[in-house]
Amino acid sequence: MTDRNIFVYIETAGGEPVKVGLEMLTPAREAAGGGTVTAVIIDGQADHAAEEALRYGADNVIAAACDAAPPENTVGVLSLMAGKYGPDVIMIGSTPAGRETAPRLAARLGAGCITDVNALTVTDDGIVWTTPLFGGTILEKSGVKTDVQVVTIRSGAFKRSEVRDTAGGGITNEEITLQESGVKTKIIDSVVEISEQVNLEDAEIIVTGGKGMGTEEDFLKISELADVLGATVGATRPVIEAGWASRAHQVGQSGKIVSPKLYIAFGVSGATQHLTGMVGSDFIVAVNKDEDAPIFEVADIGIVGDAKKVLPIFIEECRKLKNE
Amino acid sequence: MAYIISDEAKDLLKDVKNFCDNEVLEQCKGFDRTGEYPADLFAQAGELGFTSLEIPEEFGGPGLSRVDTAALLEEMARADAGFATVISATGLGLKPVLIAGSDEQKQRAADFLMEGGLAAFCLTEPGAGSDAGSGKTYAVRDGDEYVINGRKCFITNGGHARFYCVTAMTDRNAGVKGMSMFFVEKDAPGLSFGDHEDKMGIRTSGTCDVVFEDCRIPVSAMIGEEGTGFETAMKTLDQARAWVGVLSVGIAQRAMDEAVAYGRERVQFGAPILKQQALRFKIADMQIKIETARQMCAYALNLMDAGEPFAKESAIAKVYGSDIANECAAEAVQIFGGYGYIRDYPVEKLIRDAKIFQIFEGTNEIQRVVISNHVIGRL
Amino acid sequence: MEIMVCIKQVPDDSVKIELDEGTGKPAAGRAEPIVNAFDTYALEMAARFLETGIAGEITTITIGDESSKGSIKNCLAVGASHGYVINDELFEGSDAQGTAYALRCAVRKIEQDTGRDFDIVFCGIETSDETSGQTGPMLAEMLGCSLVTNVVALEEKDGVLHVKQETEDGYNIVETAMPCVLTAARPNYDPRYPTIKSKMAARKMPIGELSAADIDASPDRIGAGASLVRTIELSAPPKRQAGIIIKEDDIEEAALKAFRMMTDANVL
Numbered sequence: 001m002t003d004r005n006i007f008v009y010i011e012t013a014g015g016e017p018v019k020v021g022l023e024m025l026t027p028a029r030e031a032a033g034g035g036t037v038t039a040v041i042i043d044g045q046a047d048h049a050a051e052e053a054l055r056y057g058a059d060n061v062i063a064a065a066c067d068a069a070p071p072e073n074t075v076g077v078l079s080l081m082a083g084k085y086g087p088d089v090i091m092i093g094s095t096p097a098g099r100e101t102a103p104r105l106a107a108r109l110g111a112g113c114i115t116d117v118n119a120l121t122v123t124d125d126g127i128v129w130t131t132p133l134f135g136g137t138i139l140e141k142s143g144v145k146t147d148v149q150v151v152t153i154r155s156g157a158f159k160r161s162e163v164r165d166t167a168g169g170g171i172t173n174e175e176i177t178l179q180e181s182g183v184k185t186k187i188i189d190s191v192v193e194i195s196e197q198v199n200l201e202d203a204e205i206i207v208t209g210g211k212g213m214g215t216e217e218d219f220l221k222i223s224e225l226a227d228v229l230g231a232t233v234g235a236t237r238p239v240i241e242a243g244w245a246s247r248a249h250q251v252g253q254s255g256k257i258v259s260p261k262l263y264i265a266f267g268v269s270g271a272t273q274h275l276t277g278m279v280g281s282d283f284i285v286a287v288n289k290d291e292d293a294p295i296f297e298v299a300d301i302g303i304v305g306d307a308k309k310v311l312p313i314f315i316e317e318c319r320k321l322k323n324e
Numbered sequence: 325m326a327y328i329i330s331d332e333a334k335d336l337l338k339d340v341k342n343f344c345d346n347e348v349l350e351q352c353k354g355f356d357r358t359g360e361y362p363a364d365l366f367a368q369a370g371e372l373g374f375t376s377l378e379i380p381e382e383f384g385g386p387g388l389s390r391v392d393t394a395a396l397l398e399e400m401a402r403a404d405a406g407f408a409t410v411i412s413a414t415g416l417g418l419k420p421v422l423i424a425g426s427d428e429q430k431q432r433a434a435d436f437l438m439e440g441g442l443a444a445f446c447l448t449e450p451g452a453g454s455d456a457g458s459g460k461t462y463a464v465r466d467g468d469e470y471v472i473n474g475r476k477c478f479i480t481n482g483g484h485a486r487f488y489c490v491t492a493m494t495d496r497n498a499g500v501k502g503m504s505m506f507f508v509e510k511d512a513p514g515l516s517f518g519d520h521e522d523k524m525g526i527r528t529s530g531t532c533d534v535v536f537e538d539c540r541i542p543v544s545a546m547i548g549e550e551g552t553g554f555e556t557a558m559k560t561l562d563q564a565r566a567w568v569g570v571l572s573v574g575i576a577q578r579a580m581d582e583a584v585a586y587g588r589e590r591v592q593f594g595a596p597i598l599k600q601q602a603l604r605f606k607i608a609d610m611q612i613k614i615e616t617a618r619q620m621c622a623y624a625l626n627l628m629d630a631g632e633p634f635a636k637e638s639a640i641a642k643v644y645g646s647d648i649a650n651e652c653a654a655e656a657v658q659i660f661g662g663y664g665y666i667r668d669y670p671v672e673k674l675i676r677d678a679k680i681f682q683i684f685e686g687t688n689e690i691q692r693v694v695i696s697n698h699v700i701g702r703l
Numbered sequence: 704m705e706i707m708v709c710i711k712q713v714p715d716d717s718v719k720i721e722l723d724e725g726t727g728k729p730a731a732g733r734a735e736p737i738v739n740a741f742d743t744y745a746l747e748m749a750a751r752f753l754e755t756g757i758a759g760e761i762t763t764i765t766i767g768d769e770s771s772k773g774s775i776k777n778c779l780a781v782g783a784s785h786g787y788v789i790n791d792e793l794f795e796g797s798d799a800q801g802t803a804y805a806l807r808c809a810v811r812k813i814e815q816d817t818g819r820d821f822d823i824v825f826c827g828i829e830t831s832d833e834t835s836g837q838t839g840p841m842l843a844e845m846l847g848c849s850l851v852t853n854v855v856a857l858e859e860k861d862g863v864l865h866v867k868q869e870t871e872d873g874y875n876i877v878e879t880a881m882p883c884v885l886t887a888a889r890p891n892y893d894p895r896y897p898t899i900k901s902k903m904a905a906r907k908m909p910i911g912e913l914s915a916a917d918i919d920a921s922p923d924r925i926g927a928g929a930s931l932v933r934t935i936e937l938s939a940p941p942k943r944q945a946g947i948i949i950k951e952d953d954i955e956e957a958a959l960k961a962f963r964m965m966t967d968a969n970v971l
Contacts, residue, residue, distance in 0.1 A: 028894065072849075075844075096852065096871065099840075100840050100850065100852045102837075104850065107841040108844055110930030112800075112932040113799065113800070113841075113930060115835040115837060116835065133832060134729065134831070134834075135831065135834065137719055137722075138937055138939065138940075139938050140936075141938070142938075145930070145931050145933060184883070185849045185850070185851055185877050185878065185879040185880070185883075188876050189875065190873070190875045191873045192873040193874065194873060195870040229971070249823030255769065272719050279943065283965075284946070291950065298943045298947075299946045300968075301947055301961050302948045303950075303958060303961050304949065305951075305958070310957070310958040310961075313962070317958075317959070318971065335902060336899055339902060344894050363938065368896075371898060372896055374899070375898050377899070386899050418966065
């Protein structure tokens with residue numbers, strides 16, 4: 001078994017580690033073999049995140065405080081830390097920030113870079129990383145030729161595993177000063193447009209409406225079923241483009257990848273980029289007028305018919321079931 | 325695509341197809357139902373240059389051959405016949421200027437169209453359909469203006485056009501030799517429009533009466549010499565006929581495409597219905613008609629480009645094209661069976677769209693008069 | 704402002720691309736080559752930006768072959784004034800770093816030749832084929848300039864560039880120095896259609912062709928040999944087991960049947 005030194009950059013938001021940050025510790029452990037998993041957190045208030053990192057599998061934590069603001073600070077800090085500690089693999093979550101940081105870091109380090117990994121195989125010779133191509137219709141297995149590997153890990157591809165109490169691990173503090181000239185962008189305003197918290201990634205049941213629902217009014221009735229089932233409402237890209245739902249509800253390649261116990265799709269045709277997002281669901285039920293709709297290729301139960309007509313029947317039956 | 329066209333036109337055809345697939349096809353389904361005029365769609369088509377297709381190169385046009393342009397128009401007609409009719413009727417409205425107008429008039433008309441405007445041709449009146457020569461609209465000279473009074477009907481692009489080519493009697497005692505052609509701009513005083521007709525088909529095109537009540541236009545707005553209006557109108561129609569054929573072929577092609585797509589999927593007796601020879605032969609017959617009609621249009625248009633006589637060929641292209649379009653549309657509905665009769669499916673619209681092509685721009689009966697005149701000559 | 708828009712010609716993303724079992728490669732045959740969607744958004748944003756009255760021109764560039772000229776031509780028809788194809792078999796098999804390096808060399812060379820430096824280098828955030836989104840950020844690193852990703856709008860305020868960056872729950876307004884690299888997300892409008900006039904004009908415009916030597920690209924940094932990653936295998940994702948399709952004349956019956964199956968399977 002080869003021992004590797006794995007860095008896991010855990011992005012934080014408001015002091016909380018992002019989901020994928022903790023999820024990555026699982027494949028990091030696998031990649032490390034007999035080596036170490038070090039979480040890197042760049043945040044003035046890293047205590048809570050550091051504890052979480054240790055709890056979910058990090059052997060130790062580097063808590064870096066940096067004078068520069070994101071996003072420049074991330075690449076700068078990680079590249080300095082990489083130079084100092086010499087990790088074999090640097091894992092970064094495939095968030096918008098992560099997808100920007102990883103390739104920059106890779107270019108700065110002259111390292112091979114692989115984005116959006118959803119599976120890996122660890123051998124003595126090396127690590128084989130699996131990524132989706134063409135929106136998920138083809139899987140690519142790749143390897144990195146350089147000594148240092150920079151990879152981004154897809155959110156939801158791995159499950160985090162609570163391993164230990166936090167007493168074992170150490171936290172190293174690093175104070176980093178980046179040169180001013182390195183900073184060339186400045187966020188001068190930050191606007192939150194979508195205030196609703198839609199947690200698709202943790203949902204046990206998701207009910208999704210597609211353009212096949214016909215009108216916004218009919219689409220909105222999906223939330224009635226969601227309420228009865230205690231489910232989260234999902235939406236397809238065309239629905240979001242039509243303005244019937246906010247981006248927070250998007251399931252798919254460019255939205256969220258989900259893996260609920262039950263996924264019910266009303267009026268969804270099953271475009272590749274949507275299927276990629278939900279094909280990991282345990283049980284899929286789909287309703288569509290078109291019997292050739294691609295969604296039926298992945299559905300456990302498919303109903304060929306008008307989704308608008310099936311929805312009220314499901315709502316009724318679910319209410320009955322709930323009241324029993 | 326069976327028109328033989330230049331590389332340039334092939335390139336443009338991709339763009340036209342893209343626009344038609346993404347915008348025209350879907351939007352026009354809805355507009356056909358409601359009868360609402362898709363003003364934004366035509367504004368967009370104007371911006372893209374669809375209204376400039378028939379402008380000669382020397383006046384700023386794209387310099388495509390007529391067959392090149394036909395390929396583009398067929399694609400539009402495939403997507404929606406009404407949409408193509410608006411574009412084609414703009415070409416019709418331009419023709420009198422190109423046939424008999426001065427260079428100044430031609431450039432003015434071309435400029436309007438290049439800005440994205442539409443045009444209309446005003447010949448038909450309530451009392452003058454096939455008998456076009458019996459029009460009553462008249463124009464009286466008053467100083468440096470003409471004053472037009474009368475009413476035109478069934479005018480495509482009425483109320484939407486940037487300019488109108490209008491026939492009016494300048495000498496009511498000279499029969500057809502007393503008719504003149506005028507270039508009337510949309511803001512001419514005394515020009516107004518009737519309500520838009522609620523039509524059976526081509527519902528995305530606007531059709532209405534164009535009313536002249538002491539409508540004043542400058543003397544310079546006369547196209548050609550006084551008394552040559554009827555001749556100009558007839559020459560206009562001679563050309564326009566082939567274009568009607570072109571659009572008809574688009575409708576027929578759509579009919580066949582829909583029938584084939586449906587027939588491959590629809591399973592009866594354990595197999596797609598297009599396994600049945602009876603239906604296969606229907607498709608073969610549709611294809612024979614479509615290709616023949618298309619090539620007739622190409623022939624007529626090539627004669628026009630070559631400066632050769634084309635009136636008979638143009639009339640043939642119109643008659644044959646519109647007749648087969650109606651046949652193919654009906655046959656497509658037949659192949660769809662019961663579903664073909666339902667408005668949710670695309671083929672019943674094709675029957676409704678195709679019918680007018682046997683009627684306007686010279687009924688098919690008049691075309692037969694024209695053709696037989698050409699063949700038989702004076703007795 | 705001089706804007707460089709980097710584009711990639713990809714298979715039509717509305718066509719499902721699957722693995723050709725025979726060749727072990729993606730079966731892109733049926734899909735027509737098109738300009739990558741996100742690149743078209745970058746071009747449209749750049750065009751609209753200049754149309755607000757800012758002096759400047761858009762140059763487009765792609766790494767490809769003879770067929771790529773079609774895509775460049777399509778860009779010339781919708782707002783670009785200059786176009787180049789970097790065509791050299793030495794580039795074959797380049798990974799993102801090789802690609803970014805080539806683009807960096809080309810940018811510098813064009814700046815040298817024209818005497819005008821680029822203020823903005825604009826890329827789509829990712830391509831629809833590889834979806835890795837690496838080229839833009841790597842290019843920023845190699846050009847040594849600032850990077851803003853997920854851009855959906857640009858504005859100039861007193862000589863400073865303000866860009867709207869889409870975030871998960873809204874947007875940021877980011878002030879950036881120039882030159883900068885921006886990567887485009889989807890704005891809330893569609894790219895324009897080419898007009899007949901612009902398309903015909905584009906056909907007549909010259910498209911520059913650049914070899915590796917022309918742009919001073921070192922052969923040991925491009926091509927498969929210089930690639931820092933290697934593809935081991937392509938495979939098709941495991942197919943889910945086919946499920947049950949319910950099709951009844953009475954939709955209520957169908958729905959109830961399905962519901963019963965779901966309760967039997969204990970998913971509710």
